[in-house]
Amino acid sequence: MGKPKIATASLAGCFGCHMSLLDIDDRILKLVELVDFDKSPIDDIKKFSGRCLVGLIEGGCANEENVHNLKEFRKHCDILISVGDCAINGGLPAMRNVMPLKECLDEAYLNGPTVYNPEGIVPSDKELPLLLDKVYPCHHVVKIDYYLPGCPPSADTLWEALVALLNNKPLELPYELIKYD
Amino acid sequence: MSENISKIIKEVCEANNKDRTRLMDIVEAIQESVGCVSSDAMNLIAEEIGCHRVEVESVISFYAFLSKRPKGKVAIRLCNDSVDKMKGADEIAKAFEKELGIEVGQTTSDGKITLENTPCIGMCDQAPAALLNQVVAPSLTVEKVKAIVAGLQKDTDPSKISLGLGDGNNADSLVGSAVNNNIIKKGDVIFADNESGTGLKKAITLSPEEVVDMVKISNLRGRGGAGFPTGLKWQFTRAAQGDQKYIICNADEGEPGTFKDRVLLTEKFDLVFEGMTIAGYAIGATEGVLYLRGEYAYLRTFLEKKLKERRDASFLGKKVCGKDGFDFDIRIQMGAGAYICGEESALISSCEGLRGDPKTRPPFPAQRGYLAKPTSVNNVETFCSVTRILEKGADWFSDIGSVDSAGTKVLSISGACKNPGIYEYPFGAKIQDILKDAGAENTQAVLVGGPSGQFINPSEFSRSICFSDLATGGSMVVFDTKSDLLKVVEEYMEFFVEESCGYCTPCRAGNVLMKERLGYILAGRGEIADLAYLEDLGGTIKKASRCGLGQTSPNPILTTIKNFKPLYEKLMKKQEEGMQPSFDIKAALGDAERIAGRKSVIYTD
Ligand SMILES: Cc1cc2nc3c(=O)[nH]c(=O)nc-3n(C[C@H](O)[C@H](O)[C@H](O)COP(=O)(O)O)c2cc1C
Ligand code: SF4
Ligand code: SF4
Numbered sequence: 001m002g003k004p005k006i007a008t009a010s011l012a013g014c015f016g017c018h019m020s021l022l023d024i025d026d027r028i029l030k031l032v033e034l035v036d037f038d039k040s041p042i043d044d045i046k047k048f049s050g051r052c053l054v055g056l057i058e059g060g061c062a063n064e065e066n067v068h069n070l071k072e073f074r075k076h077c078d079i080l081i082s083v084g085d086c087a088i089n090g091g092l093p094a095m096r097n098v099m100p101l102k103e104c105l106d107e108a109y110l111n112g113p114t115v116y117n118p119e120g121i122v123p124s125d126k127e128l129p130l131l132l133d134k135v136y137p138c139h140h141v142v143k144i145d146y147y148l149p150g151c152p153p154s155a156d157t158l159w160e161a162l163v164a165l166l167n168n169k170p171l172e173l174p175y176e177l178i179k180y181d
Numbered sequence: 182m183s184e185n186i187s188k189i190i191k192e193v194c195e196a197n198n199k200d201r202t203r204l205m206d207i208v209e210a211i212q213e214s215v216g217c218v219s220s221d222a223m224n225l226i227a228e229e230i231g232c233h234r235v236e237v238e239s240v241i242s243f244y245a246f247l248s249k250r251p252k253g254k255v256a257i258r259l260c261n262d263s264v265d266k267m268k269g270a271d272e273i274a275k276a277f278e279k280e281l282g283i284e285v286g287q288t289t290s291d292g293k294i295t296l297e298n299t300p301c302i303g304m305c306d307q308a309p310a311a312l313l314n315q316v317v318a319p320s321l322t323v324e325k326v327k328a329i330v331a332g333l334q335k336d337t338d339p340s341k342i343s344l345g346l347g348d349g350n351n352a353d354s355l356v357g358s359a360v361n362n363n364i365i366k367k368g369d370v371i372f373a374d375n376e377s378g379t380g381l382k383k384a385i386t387l388s389p390e391e392v393v394d395m396v397k398i399s400n401l402r403g404r405g406g407a408g409f410p411t412g413l414k415w416q417f418t419r420a421a422q423g424d425q426k427y428i429i430c431n432a433d434e435g436e437p438g439t440f441k442d443r444v445l446l447t448e449k450f451d452l453v454f455e456g457m458t459i460a461g462y463a464i465g466a467t468e469g470v471l472y473l474r475g476e477y478a479y480l481r482t483f484l485e486k487k488l489k490e491r492r493d494a495s496f497l498g499k500k501v502c503g504k505d506g507f508d509f510d511i512r513i514q515m516g517a518g519a520y521i522c523g524e525e526s527a528l529i530s531s532c533e534g535l536r537g538d539p540k541t542r543p544p545f546p547a548q549r550g551y552l553a554k555p556t557s558v559n560n561v562e563t564f565c566s567v568t569r570i571l572e573k574g575a576d577w578f579s580d581i582g583s584v585d586s587a588g589t590k591v592l593s594i595s596g597a598c599k600n601p602g603i604y605e606y607p608f609g610a611k612i613q614d615i616l617k618d619a620g621a622e623n624t625q626a627v628l629v630g631g632p633s634g635q636f637i638n639p640s641e642f643s644r645s646i647c648f649s650d651l652a653t654g655g656s657m658v659v660f661d662t663k664s665d666l667l668k669v670v671e672e673y674m675e676f677f678v679e680e681s682c683g684y685c686t687p688c689r690a691g692n693v694l695m696k697e698r699l700g701y702i703l704a705g706r707g708e709i710a711d712l713a714y715l716e717d718l719g720g721t722i723k724k725a726s727r728c729g730l731g732q733t734s735p736n737p738i739l740t741t742i743k744n745f746k747p748l749y750e751k752l753m754k755k756q757e758e759g760m761q762p763s764f765d766i767k768a769a770l771g772d773a774e775r776i777a778g779r780k781s782v783i784y785t786d
Contacts, residue, residue, distance in 0.1 A: 064783050067766055074759040101772040122776075130773035130781050141764045 004053035004166065008040040009073055011066040012093045012135055013059025016152045017084040018042065021056070023155035031159075034166050039076075048076045054165060055079070057144075058152075059086040061136045062093050065129035074142040079165065082138045083158070085151040094135040101133055150180065182221035189214055190222055194229035201230050202552065204240055204534030208247055209515055217251040236535075243536040243682075245299065245518030246475045253288045253295035254337040257329075258312040262301040262437050263669045264595050264658055270309040274298075276323045277311075280330035293337050294330075300520065300676050301437035302476040305595035305658070306363050306602045313339035315478040317360050319347075350447045355483040362444045363602030366618060368589040369581060371565050372605050377451040378496060380571035384459045385504045392463040393419060396567060399575035400587035405431055405523075405560030406630065406654035407729070411567065414557055417547035419464040421555035426466040428457050429532065429551060429558040433474045433516055433523035436631035437676060438656035441591040442561040444603050446473075446480055449565055450487045454511060456564025458501060459571055461509040464557055469511040472528050475518045484513060520680040524728050525558040527682065538682050539728035562591055562655070583609030586647035590655065594619045596628075597661035606646060613642040616659065623661045626745065631656035632673035633733035635740040636666070667748055670737040671699050677734035688731030691722040695738055701763040702749060708756045712742055712749060 010018055018041060024031065037043045038052050055077030061067050074080055085091040096104045109115060109122045138144055148161055157177045164171040193210045197203040207226060208218050215222070218241050227234040241247045259265075259274050277296055278284055288295040304310035307319035316339040318329060325344075332342040344359035346352040351360050364372060384392050397412030418426060430453060434442040445453060457469040473481065488511055491497045501507045519537045521527045526540035529551050550556025559567075566588055570578045579587040586608035592615070595601040599620025606615065616624055626636050629646075630653035637644065637651070644650050660666060674696035683689045698715055701707050719735030726732050742749060756762040766784050774780055 064766070064770060064781055067769075068783050071760065102776055105776065124777045124779070126779060126782070129783070130770050130777060130779075132769040133772045134769075136764065136769070139761070141761055143759050143761065 003034065003036045005038040005050070006035045006040070006054045006056070006162075007038040007048065007052045007073065007077060008042060008056040009058065009069055010041060011057060011059035011069060011087070011138070012062035013084065013086045013091070015041075015058070017056075017058035017086075020084075020150075020152035020155050021158050024159045025155070027159055031162070034163075048072065050076075052077045053079060054081065054162070056081050056083050056158075057087045057138050058083050060090040060093060060138060061132060061141050063129040063131045067132070067141055070138055070141055079145045080138075080142065081146045081148060081161075082144045083148045084153055085149065087138045088147050088149055090135040090137050091151065094137075097134040101131060105131075149178070182219065182225070186215055186222065187225060190225050191229060194226060197230075199230045200534075201232050201236075202532075202534045204230065204232075204237065205514065205517065205531060207534075208237070208240060209517060212247050212517075216254065217248050219249060219251075223249075239536050240534070243519065244475075244516075247517050251292070253293050255293065255314055255333050255339055256295045256297065256312070257333075258297055258299040258302070259285065260300070260302045260304065260308065260310050260312075261298040262305065262308070263672050264301075264305040264438060265308040265310065266672070267596060267660075267664065268308040272323065273309045273311070273321045273326060276326040277330065280327055294333055299476075299518065300679070301435065301439075303434055303440040303443050303474070304360065305438050305440055305593065307361055308595070312476060313342070316340055316342070316344070317358055317476075317479055318342075318344055319360055350483070353483060355486055356447070356480060358479050360443075360447075360479075362447060364444060364448070365600055365602040366604040366606065368591075368605030368607060370569050370578070370589040370605070371445070371449060371452070371562065371591055373569075375452070375569065375572060377455065378494070378502075380568040381455050381458055381462075381496060382502055383571045384462055385502055385507065389419065389463045389465060392459060392571070395575045396463070396570060399570045399578040401563065401566050401570060401578065402586065402648060403560055404562035404566070404590070404654065405525075406436070406633070406652075408648045408652055411559060411563055414547060414559070415460065415463050417545070418466075418555045418557040421548050423555040425468070425552075425554045426464055427551045427554055427556040428460045428464070428466045428469040429525075429528065429556055430457050430469065430471045430511075430561060430564055431523060431525060431528060431558050432477070432561050433472055433520075433528060434477075434561075435474060435520035435523045435680075436633060436654055436656050437673065438593060438595055438628065438631045438658040439654060440593040440595075441603055441655045443477055443480075445561050445565055445591070446477070446484065450484060451491075452565035452568045453561050454488065454491055454564075455496065456559075456567035457511055458496060458509050459567055460557060460559065460564065462501070462504075462507055464555070466557075467508045467510070469509065470532055470551070471511055471513045472516060472522070472532060473513055474516045474522075478515060481513060481515065488513075520676075521682050521728075521730055524730060526728070528558060529556065536682070538684060539730075541727060560654075582607045583645070583647045585649045590646055590653070592646070592653070592657050593655050594657045594659065596659035597621060597624065597664065598659045608647040609645050611643055611645045612637070612651070615646070615657070616642065619659065621659045621661070623663075624659055625662045625664060626660045626666055628656070628658040628660070629653050631658075632676060632737045633729070635736060636670075636744055637740075638744045641744070666741065666745060667699070667703060667752075670741050671696065671703060673737040674699060674734075677730065681730060681734070682728075685726045685731055687722045687725040688727075688734060691718055691731075692734050694718060695722070695735055698763075699738060702752050705752060705754055706762045706765065707749075707753055708762050709750070709753055712746075715739070716742060 039048045055073040082088045223237040309321045310319040347361040349362045351358045401411045402408040522531045522537040527537040531537040546556045592604045629651045681688045719739045
């Protein structure tokens with residue numbers, strides 16, 4: 001049997017959670033001994049090559065493409081993990097949830113104090129995915145199996161969680177790793 | 182703020198001795214004469230009575246009948262309770278909107294009339310009903326709506342509109358209301374004939390301890406819902422240290438579907454006041470407070486007069502019935518539209534001139550209640566029973582009813598039945614017999630004890646009203662097979678969401694989540710696992726909430742999951758594996774599609 005496969009995605013996130021994953025430093029060598037990376041920005045594989053054991057999701061859903069992507073992950077991964085506050089709560093992008101989408105776009109492209117847009121164009125190319133009415137946490141869109149909180153969760157947290165999962169052991173996170181102030 | 186308004190505010194504060202604890206009276210008086218308590222008014226009140234402005238604002242923002250911004254001269258408050266909806270309240274709301282040319286929540290452009298919704302106003306037996314300021318307009322029809330609006334447009338004094346007169350004391354010149362008592366079944370305790378003063382005269386021949394003992398022996402338990410033994414509560418209050426003690430009568434009656442206290446106050450006020458006086462004697466209190474819900478303000482003048490008559494007859498005041506050392510008097514405290522104020526510790530907060538926030542217990546009111554003094558809070562009907570116990574004896578009382586529940590229970594029956602109204606039954610009465618008396622047919626469900634109680638199905642109609650089976654504060658709403666029961670459940674959840682004081686997260690946020698999940702189910706986007714989620718969350722809310730509101734608010738959902746599960750299951754559809762059925766991508770993209778003027782190419786119909 002080959003190595004289990006892992007896939008990752010950044011939806012409406014800042015890539016900070018992925019950076020944190022890279023922060024495991026030389027342990028990444030151990031990680032690739034344990035798993036193969038499938039669809040992920042880390043190896044730039046764009047399409048699932050088959051079924052994966054674990055999917056790590058950074059960021060919530062702000063547009064239709066995020067939703068589509070997340071559903072693809074759910075379909076291909078046995079275990080789906082929401083990584084970081086954006087995936088779990090919507091995070092910073094969800095700050096727009098308090099206002100209607102139209103107001104939000106107007107502020108960003110027309111009325112904001114630093115906007116220079118003499119033609120008053122709000123980007124709407126059909127290549128651009130349509131925005132959702134608000135930013136949704138991942139578990140509002142698909143079933144999520146585990147949550148790793150933090151902004152981002154530290155490299156150690158991600159490492160411990162993955163190792164525990166891959167070895168089928170209970171996850172024991174020391175206090176320092178789940179303390180956020 | 183005009184000179185004139187400043188003058189009014191100063192006068193009102195003066196009339197209340199600039200007493201911070203009487204803030205409710207102060208702001209209610211100002212609201213009534215000026216139409217709002219503006220930001221400037223709050224500053225002035227705070228200055229006058231020597232408190233922080235935020236304390237005044239916290240009161241104004243808490244109560245539904247108080248407002249910072251001006252309302253119309255008349256506030257039309259439409260009762261949007263589920264029973265009213267069953268009886269056509271939506272049609273009445275539309276009629277008002279059409280006649281006034283505004284929507285619910287708005288004020289006419291001439292500033293005369295505001296139209297808004299309000300939860301149960303205690304008129305379910307004559308629904309649909311509305312309040313026109315303090316005037317109750319029951320049994321509304323589209324014709325009546327037209328007449329009311331025409332009348333108010335001519336003269337904004339709602340008391341000038343002729344709505345007719347109701348039965349009994351409703352026709353008294355000091356009540357002058359179209360409300361009806363609809364007393365259908367009289368029992369041996371509350372609605373039997375009695376002579377005012379007999380119970381009290383008996384009480385003062387006994388020692389206070391003997392009175393407490395008598396109430397204990399009678400096995401009287403509180404009629405407000407929780408059913409705490411009244412004698413025991415009095416014993417604790419009597420035993421507690423305090424230079425002053427208080428009796429409070431809970432006439433906040435906010436549980437949707439309950440209206441029996443209204444009728445008791447209209448017809449049996451003597452039993453109520455006498456019971457309070459006996460309680461005062463028993464625990465050693467010299468002051469009683471009747472906390473009357475704002476919706477029943479139309480009874481106030483009448484009740485004030487009845488208090489005066491009792492004073493004149495020496496049933497109240499100094500040396501009650503000539504008894505040396507026994508002084509007792511009663512004042513009326515008006516509420517201002519907050520269901521939570523029926524909870525005894527919130528009620529005490531309200532009497533103290535605070536937001537109606539429940540207090541953390543212990544200490545219980547018996548130790549530390551109104552103004553931090555030992556206080557006994559009892560329901561209107563409890564006091565009525567006390568008077569009769571003193572009059573007829575503890576054994577007489579404990580012989581009525583069932584084994585664990587002595588006496589009678591006054592029920593407010595409404596909804597899908599021919600004879601809605603007031604029924605007094607000995608405890609132990611069976612639901613099926615009650616339904617027959619009320620003329621209920623094709624009954625799908627009975628809500629016993631209001632939304633904080635339980636929905637029961639026909640297989641349980643042989644159960645009986647008593648503390649060990651179906652305990653109730655008196656609300657009983659009948660739903661026939663025409664009702665969309667889960668829609669009703671959703672409305673009651675909305676009620677709890679609105680009425681939560683917001684202190685505990687499980688109650689404040691949990692009820693919102695419960696209602697939201699129910700909404701998904703009703704929209705056909707639920708799944709079977711949602712029921713476990715609701716039960717789990719409901720359990721947490723009940724366990725982790727500070728007061729009775731949170732401890733019972735999940736009941737509409739929990740008891741229908743238990744007793745009407747097929748209704749939920751029928752709404753469940755096969756859902757896509759791994760996906761959240763509650764997420765509606767088309768709805769989430771609606772705004773963007775409209776703004777961009779193009780359709781999604783990923784999620785096509
Ligand atoms: C949210 C809430 C609302 C209540 N409303 C009322 C009420 O309107 N009238 C009442 O007598 N008791 C009400 N109660 C119960 C009171 O807290 C208290 O138990 C009762 O007044 C005690 O009187 P009793 O012992 O005579 O029943 C309410 C409780 C809660 C939690
Ligand atoms: S959780 Fe923090 S680090 Fe992760 S994507 Fe969101 S903002 Fe970036
Ligand atoms: S349970 Fe609800 S109403 Fe009661 S104190 Fe807590 S938040 Fe307030």
